[in-house]
Amino acid sequence: MNNETIKKITSQRLFLPIFCLILVLLVNVITTPNFFSISIRDGVLYGYIIDIINRASELVILAIGMTLVVSASAGTDISVGAIMAVSAAVCCNILSGGERAVTEYASPLIVGFLAAIIVGVLIGCFNGFLVAKLNIQPMVATLIMFTAGRGIAQLITDGQITYVRVDSYRLLGASFDGIPIPTPFIVAVVMVAFTALLLSKTALGMYIQSVGINKKASSFIGIKSIFIIFLTYAYCGFCSGLSGLIASSRIYSADANNIGLNMELDAILAVAIGGNSLAGGKFSIAGSVIGAYTIQALTTTLYAMHVSSDQVPVYKAIVVVIIVALQSPGFARWRKSLAKKKSMNITQKEAA
Amino acid sequence: MKKRVLSIIAMLAMTVSMAACSSPSAPTPEDGEGDDTNVSSEAGDLITVGYAQVGAESDWRTANTESFKSTFTEENGYKLIFDDAQQKQENQIKAIRSFIQQDVDYIVVAPVVETGWETVLEEAKEAGIPVILSDRMMQVSDDELYVAWVGGNFVKEGETCGEWLAKYLEENGRGSEEINMVTIQGTIGASAQVGRTEGFNNILTQHDNWKMLDMQSGEFTQAKGQEVMESFLKSYDDIDVVICENDNEAFGAIDAIKAAGKTCGPDGDIIVVGFDSVKAAFESMIAGDLNATFECNPLHGPRVAEIIQKLEAGESVDKIQYVDESYFDTSMDLETILPERAY
Numbered sequence: 001m002n003n004e005t006i007k008k009i010t011s012q013r014l015f016l017p018i019f020c021l022i023l024v025l026l027v028n029v030i031t032t033p034n035f036f037s038i039s040i041r042d043g044v045l046y047g048y049i050i051d052i053i054n055r056a057s058e059l060v061i062l063a064i065g066m067t068l069v070v071s072a073s074a075g076t077d078i079s080v081g082a083i084m085a086v087s088a089a090v091c092c093n094i095l096s097g098g099e100r101a102v103t104e105y106a107s108p109l110i111v112g113f114l115a116a117i118i119v120g121v122l123i124g125c126f127n128g129f130l131v132a133k134l135n136i137q138p139m140v141a142t143l144i145m146f147t148a149g150r151g152i153a154q155l156i157t158d159g160q161i162t163y164v165r166v167d168s169y170r171l172l173g174a175s176f177d178g179i180p181i182p183t184p185f186i187v188a189v190v191m192v193a194f195t196a197l198l199l200s201k202t203a204l205g206m207y208i209q210s211v212g213i214n215k216k217a218s219s220f221i222g223i224k225s226i227f228i229i230f231l232t233y234a235y236c237g238f239c240s241g242l243s244g245l246i247a248s249s250r251i252y253s254a255d256a257n258n259i260g261l262n263m264e265l266d267a268i269l270a271v272a273i274g275g276n277s278l279a280g281g282k283f284s285i286a287g288s289v290i291g292a293y294t295i296q297a298l299t300t301t302l303y304a305m306h307v308s309s310d311q312v313p314v315y316k317a318i319v320v321v322i323i324v325a326l327q328s329p330g331f332a333r334w335r336k337s338l339a340k341k342k343s344m345n346i347t348q349k350e351a352a
Numbered sequence: 353m354k355k356r357v358l359s360i361i362a363m364l365a366m367t368v369s370m371a372a373c374s375s376p377s378a379p380t381p382e383d384g385e386g387d388d389t390n391v392s393s394e395a396g397d398l399i400t401v402g403y404a405q406v407g408a409e410s411d412w413r414t415a416n417t418e419s420f421k422s423t424f425t426e427e428n429g430y431k432l433i434f435d436d437a438q439q440k441q442e443n444q445i446k447a448i449r450s451f452i453q454q455d456v457d458y459i460v461v462a463p464v465v466e467t468g469w470e471t472v473l474e475e476a477k478e479a480g481i482p483v484i485l486s487d488r489m490m491q492v493s494d495d496e497l498y499v500a501w502v503g504g505n506f507v508k509e510g511e512t513c514g515e516w517l518a519k520y521l522e523e524n525g526r527g528s529e530e531i532n533m534v535t536i537q538g539t540i541g542a543s544a545q546v547g548r549t550e551g552f553n554n555i556l557t558q559h560d561n562w563k564m565l566d567m568q569s570g571e572f573t574q575a576k577g578q579e580v581m582e583s584f585l586k587s588y589d590d591i592d593v594v595i596c597e598n599d600n601e602a603f604g605a606i607d608a609i610k611a612a613g614k615t616c617g618p619d620g621d622i623i624v625v626g627f628d629s630v631k632a633a634f635e636s637m638i639a640g641d642l643n644a645t646f647e648c649n650p651l652h653g654p655r656v657a658e659i660i661q662k663l664e665a666g667e668s669v670d671k672i673q674y675v676d677e678s679y680f681d682t683s684m685d686l687e688t689i690l691p692e693r694a695y
Contacts, residue, residue: 034586041613051582101632161600163632174611251574251604258573303583309569310540 017275017290020323024297032304045180048300056296057184058084058243061191062263063270063288065124065236068195071212072232073131074280075138076268082149083123083237084244084260089153091116091245092162092254101163109168117241123149124237128230146264153256163253173250184246191242192289199285208232212280266295273323294323398431399660402451403460406487407439415695416462416487416650423653430657441465445472452479458660462486473497484659486652495671499663502655504648505674506544509627510551513646516679517593517625518559520643531562531592534584536570536577536605538597544648545569548597548627565591570601577604585612593623599633599645602626606641617641618682629680634690637682644681650695651675 009015028035028048038047062080069077094115097106105112123145130141175182199205207228210218215225240260247259272278273294274287298319302312325331403420406413417434424432433456435447441464451459452475459481463469469490476483477497485501492498521527535552538545549567556562565588570577577596584591585608594609594616596602602624609616609624616622617640626633629647636642652675659669680689 032587042611044611046612048583048586051579051586055579101635161632247575250578251607253574255573255575255600258571258575261573299579300583303568303580304587306566306587309537309567312569 013275013284014287014290016327017273017287017294020273020326021290021294021297024294024301024319028301028304032301035301035304040180043178043180044175044182048304050182052293052296052300053185054182055300056293057182057188058246058260059263059266059270059292059296060188060289061239061243061246062267063274063292064191064195064285065232065239066267066271067274067276067283067285067288068208068232069138069236070268070271070276070278071280071283072208072229073138074212074278075131076264076271076278077127077142077233077236078139078264078268079123079127079142079145079149080236080240080267081260081263082146082153083120083240084247084263085153085254085256086123086149086156087116087120087241087244088248088254088259089156089162089256090119091248092164093156095164095166095169096162099162100158100160101165103165105164105166105169113245116245117238120237120239120241120244121234122237124234124240125230127237128233131233132226132229150256153254153259157254157256159256161253161255165252170249170252173246173248173252184250187242187246191239192285196285204228204231209282213282267292269320270295273320273327275327398426398429399458399664400431400433400454400456401458401460401656401660402433402435402447402454402456403486404435404437404444404447404451404462406444406462406464407436412648412650412695416652419651419653420460420656421653423657428657437464439464441468445469448472448476452476452481455479456481458663459483460486460656461490463488463490466491470494470497482663484656486656500659500669500671500673502652502659502673502675504677506547506648507551507554508674509646509648509677510548511554512551512677512679513548513595513625513627513644514552514555514558516644516646516681517623518555520623520681528561531559532588532590533562533564533593533595534581534588534591535564535567535595536580536597536601537567538569538572538601540569542572544627545572545597552595570596570604572598572600574600574604574607577601578608579604581605581608582611585609585614591622594625596624596626599626599628599630599636599642602642602645603632603636606636616643618643629693630695631690631693634680634686634693637680638686638690640682642682644679646679647677649675649677 032048035048038045038049040046066077066080069075091112094107095105095109095112096102099106127142127145130136130144131138134141172183172187179186199208207218207223210223211225211228219225244260248254268278270291271288273291274284274289276283276287298316302315307315401424403424405417405420420432421434424430433451433454435443435450437443437447444461444464448459448461449472459476461483463485466489470492473483473492474497483498485498487503489501489503490498518527521529521531535549537549556564566584568580568584570580577600581594581604584594594602594605596605605624606616609622614621616624619640623643624641625643626645627648629645633642633645637645655673655675659673662669680686
C-alpha cells in the first residue's frame with residue numbers, strides 16, 4: 001500500500017523536475033540557514049526565495065513560448081534573447097523620443113509597450129514563416145534573428161544605452177505601491193495561467209502536440225499543421241517581447257548588448273529540465289516553468305553560498321548534468337531494472 | 353528550390369547583420385590626405401602629425417579621436433593628418449606609408465593588432481620619423497622602433513580607487529573603523545576586470561581594518577549588478593562599501609540597495625563607487641546615489657602633444673606613459689563638468 005503510493009508519486013510526469021528543484025533548494029537549508037526567511041521591507045517581500053521567483057520571471061515567460069515551439073516544430077527558437085533586446089530598444093526609443101536619456105515620456109507609456117509587444121510578435125511571425133511555410137530548420141531560421149537582432153537593437157538605440165528615468169516605467173520590473181509581490185512574478189503567473197487556459201479550453205494544446213508528434217498525419221486529419229507551427233513561433237515572439245519589457249523596466253533602459261544575453265540557452269535548458277523532449281510532441285508547460293525556477297534557484301544558491309565568480313559556471317554545469325542525467329531515458333531504464341531485481345528478490349524470499 | 357530560398361535568406365541575413373555592424377559614419381580622412389604631397393613645406397613652421405586611428409567603433413574611440421583633433425590644431429602649432437583605418441591593419445600600414453611619403457614630422461598609431469608592424473616601422477625609422485603609439489601596444493623585436501606608448505592603466509585605476517576610498521574614510525572620521533566591503537567584478541578575465549581587481553587589492557592589503565567580504569561577477573551589466581547586490585545584501589547585514597568595476601554595475605547595485613530599504617551615496621549608509629566615468633554616472637552622482645567614479649581616459653591627445661614638445665626640445669621621453677586618469681566624486685561641481693564630458 002505504502003509502496004504503491006510512492007510509486008504513484010514517483011511515476012508522475014512532474015515528479016523528477018519538482019524533485020530536482022527541491023533538491024537544489026534543500027542544499028540551502030544546510031549552507032544558508034536564513035535562505036528561506038522572508039520579511040517585508042519597504043512594503044515589498046524580501047528574501048532569497050523572493051529573489052528567485054522575481055528574477056526567474058523573464059525566463060519563465062520565455063520558457064512558455066519555447067515549450068510550444070519545441071513541441072510543435074521539434075526545434076528551438078534561438079532568437080528569443082535577441083528579440084528581447086529589440087523590443088526593449090523599440091520601447092525605450094519610443095518613450096524617449098530618440099533621446100539617450102530622458103526623465104519624461106516623449107509618448108504615452110502604453111504606446112511604447114504596445115509597439116514593443118507588436119515588434120516581438122512580428123519577429124516571431126517572421127521566424128514562424130521561415131520555419132512553417134518555407135520549411136527551414138528551426139535553428140537555421142531563428143539564427144537569422146539571433147545574429148541580426150542585436151544589430152537592429154543597436155541601430156535603433158544608436159549603439160548607446162537609452163535611459164527612461166521615469167518612476168512609472170520602473171513599475172513593471174519592481175513593484176506597485178501597496179502590493180508586496182514583485183510585478184514580474186505577477187506577470188509571469190498571469191502568463192502561465194493564460195497560456196494554460198488557452199491550451200486546455202481550446203483544442204490548441206492537442207493540436208500542437210499532434211503536429212509535433214506527426215505533422216503529416218495531423219494534416220491528413222484536417223489540422224492546419226503549417227498554421228499551428230507558425231502560431232507557436234508568433235506566440236514565442238510575443239513572450240520574448242514581454243520579457244524584454246520586464247528586463248528593460250528593471251534597468252529602466254535599453255541595453256542592446258546585454259538585455260536577454262544568453263537567455264535563449266537558459267530557456268531551452270528550462271524546457272529540457274522540465275522533462276520535455278526536445279524532439280517535439282508531448283509537452284508540459286508546468287515542467288518548463290519548474291525548470292526555469294530551478295535554473296534561477298541554482299544561480300541564487302551559488303550567490304548565497306559565496307562561490308567565487310570564476311567557479312560558478314563549473315558548479316552550474318555539474319548540477320545541470322546531474323539533473324538532466326536523472327531524467328534521461330537511460331537512467332529510467334536502469335531504475336526500472338533495479339526495481340525489478342528488488343521485487344524478484346522479495347518474491348524469491350517469500351517463496352523460500 | 354528550398355536550397356535556393358535558404359541561400360537567399362542567408363544572404364539577406366548577412367547583409368542585415370553587416371549593415372547592423374558597420375559603424376554609423378566613419379569619419380573621412382581630414383585635411384586632404386592625397387592632394388598635397390609636401391605638407392611640411394606648405395604648412396610652414398607647423399608641426400605635422402599623422403594619426404592612424406583604429407576606427408570609430410565606440411564612444412570611447414570617438415572621444416579619443418576628438419581629443420587628437422582638438423589638441424593638434426593650427427592654433428596650437430600643429431597640422432594633423434587623420435586617418436581612419438576602419439579596424440583594418442592593412443589600412444593602417446597604408447596610412448603610415450602615406451605619412452612617410454608626405455614627410456610628416458611625427459606619426460601616431462593606435463594599432464588595431466599587436467603584431468606585424470616591423471616592416472612599416474623600419475620604413476618610418478629610415479625616413480627619420482618618430483613613431484608614438486596610442487592606446488594599444490605593439491609587439492616588435494626592437495623597442496627602438498617607437499619612441500613612446502601612451503595609454504590607460506587599469507591597475508592604476510584600481511589603486512586610485514583604493515586611495516580615494518582611504519582618503520574619503522579618513523575625512524569622514526572612519527579611518528580606523530572596521531570597514532566591510534564587497535566587490536561586483538566585471539566579466540571575469542576581461543583586462544579591465546583583472547587590472548581593477550588587482551589594483552584595488554594592492555591598496556586593500558595596506559589597510560588592516562578593511563575587510564573584503566565577497567566578490568562576485570556582475571558581468572559589467574546593470575541587471576547582473578543588481579542581482580548580485582541583492583544577494584550580497586541578504587548575506588551581509590553590514591556592508592559599508594560597494595566597489596563596482598564599471599558604472600553600469602553601480603547603477604544596478606544602487607537600485608538593489610534602495611529596494612532593500614537602505615540608502616547609499618554621500619549621505620547614505622553605503623558608499624558606492626564605479627569605474628569608467630560615463631555620462632550617466634555623473635547624473636547618478638548629482639542625484640546623490642553614487643559616491644565616485646574612476647576614469648578610463650580616452651583623451652590621449654594632450655599627452656602625445658607633450659611628448660612631441662619634449663622631442664622638439666631635444667629632451668628624452670619615457671617609453672611607457674600612462675595618461676592621467678582622474679576621478680570624479682560628489683565633492684566636485686559636477687553640474688559644470690557633465691556638459692563637457694565627451695563620452
